[in-house]
Amino acid sequence: MTDERAPDESATDESATGRRGRGSGVKVWDAPTRWVHILIIVLIGLAWWTESHDEMDWHIRIGCALLGVVVFRLAWGVVGGVTARFTSFVRGPRTVLAYATKLVRGGASEDVFGHNPMGGWSVLALLGVMAADIGFGLFCVDVDGLESGPLADRVSFQAGRAAAHWHTVLFKALLALIALHLCAIAFYAIVRRENLIGPMLTGRKRLAATVGQPGLQSRSPIPFWATAAIAAGIALWAAYGFRI
Amino acid sequence: MAGRLGGMKRGWRTAIFVATASAVVVVASAAAADVVSVIQARQTHYKEIGKAAKAMSEQLKSPTPALPVIQAAVKQIDALAPQVPSWFPPGSGPEAGVKTQAKAEIWAKPDEFKRDSAAFAEAAHKLDLIAAGGDLSAIRAQAQVMGQTCKTCHEAFRQRDD
Numbered sequence: 502m503t504d505e506r507a508p509d510e511s512a513t514d515e516s517a518t519g520r521r522g523r524g525s526g527v528k529v530w531d532a533p534t535r536w537v538h539i540l541i542i543v544l545i546g547l548a549w550w551t552e553s554h555d556e557m558d559w560h561i562r563i564g565c566a567l568l569g570v571v572v573f574r575l576a577w578g579v580v581g582g583v584t585a586r587f588t589s590f591v592r593g594p595r596t597v598l599a600y601a602t603k604l605v606r607g608g609a610s611e612d613v614f615g616h617n618p619m620g621g622w623s624v625l626a627l628l629g630v631m632a633a634d635i636g637f638g639l640f641c642v643d644v645d646g647l648e649s650g651p652l653a654d655r656v657s658f659q660a661g662r663a664a665a666h667w668h669t670v671l672f673k674a675l676l677a678l679i680a681l682h683l684c685a686i687a688f689y690a691i692v693r694r695e696n697l698i699g700p701m702l703t704g705r706k707r708l709a710a711t712v713g714q715p716g717l718q719s720r721s722p723i724p725f726w727a728t729a730a731i732a733a734g735i736a737l738w739a740a741y742g743f744r745i
Numbered sequence: 746m747a748g749r750l751g752g753m754k755r756g757w758r759t760a761i762f763v764a765t766a767s768a769v770v771v772v773a774s775a776a777a778a779d780v781v782s783v784i785q786a787r788q789t790h791y792k793e794i795g796k797a798a799k800a801m802s803e804q805l806k807s808p809t810p811a812l813p814v815i816q817a818a819v820k821q822i823d824a825l826a827p828q829v830p831s832w833f834p835p836g837s838g839p840e841a842g843v844k845t846q847a848k849a850e851i852w853a854k855p856d857e858f859k860r861d862s863a864a865f866a867e868a869a870h871k872l873d874l875i876a877a878g879g880d881l882s883a884i885r886a887q888a889q890v891m892g893q894t895c896k897t898c899h900e901a902f903r904q905r906d907d
Contacts, residue, residue, distance in 0.1 A: 555896075642795070644895075644903070645892060646799035646801075647892045649802070654803045658795045662795070669906060
């Protein structure tokens with residue numbers, strides 16, 4: 502799961518920037534960031550499917566797993582690889598506007614190491630709406646008062662119904678953000694001829710030589726395992742109604 | 746003279762018109778107020794059922810279920826369930842212009858609605874009897890049966906939330 506590599510291997514990678522066939526380019530996304538992305542796609546799909554097929558026990562378990570993944574990603578935004586860190590990709594409005602202007606004017610394709618200034622806000626919005634939606638999900642009660650989230654017994658029936666309403670509203674907001682996200686990927690692929698999906702799967706991206714990034718460096722595995730253990734613990738704890 | 750008579754006639758006509766119009770407005774708004782209170786009462790009753798069902802299912806999921814809580818909740822559901830058909834007088838559907846999730850199908854398919862609500866009342870009564878016995882696994886099984894009657898009826902006759 503971690504992006505740890507032997508020092509000699511990463512040295513090879515850096516020197517081979519843009520020159521090798523397989524694994525060409527520099528490393529831009531560490532393994533935990535990529536796995537979080539894949540897990541989020543799979544878990545949101547499963548959460549949607551189980552809810553629409555009335556498999557509420559599974560829907561709740563999946564929601565708790567997703568809670569763990571989101572908690573992990575938020576923590577990884579502090580202790581993770583450089584490109585995963587919020588401080589590296591959350592940029593001010595002026596930078597975002599400047600980037601958007603350049604994008605609209607169809608300026609020369611520019612390779613960004615990590616999230617671009619607009620994509621950074623997309624990440625924050627997606628994670629924020631997901632976190633809030635999961636938060637409401639914990640307190641949901643269905644209309645019959647029979648199915649309920651792991652924290653629903655702490656609130657009244659009315660409050661649980663209100664939580665269910667907001668859970669639905671935020672899911673729609675999340676779908677809208679996902680649609681926007683896919684449109685942005687399509688825009689980069691079609692208009693700018695930039696493949697964003699490949700790097701998110703392999704972790705590697707061929708950057709313009711002028712950028713001259715060395716790529717992600719090898720790191721200690723301790724932050725990963727510590728964060729993963731805490732996130733898994735929170736997911737399990739949620740599944741048991743925060744009762745242990 | 747003739748002018749005064751004409752004026753009086755006009756006065757009468759105006760008075761009759763005003764009286765009729767106000768009567769129509771009063772009756773219509775009284776009817777509307779009645780529909781509003783019918784729908785509100787219905788929603789209050791359903792929320793009582795939901796609250797009781799929530800209390801019951803929380804105990805059934807708990808590692809240490811409190812039987813008296815379950816029995817009280819189930820008794821309340823059993824008392825309300827047979828009243829369900831009476832909460833849906835004609836005119837209290839979507840056409841009332843008040844926010845309600847009651848579908849027009851309730852009045853379009855009265856036999857099916859009667860059957861579904863009767864199934865709920867029957868399941869609730871049976872659950873009440875079983876709960877009095879205190880056998881938790883039997884209560885859980887019958888609670889599932891009753892929950893299914895909620896879902897069946899809601900699927901056909903209640904607008905989904907959004």
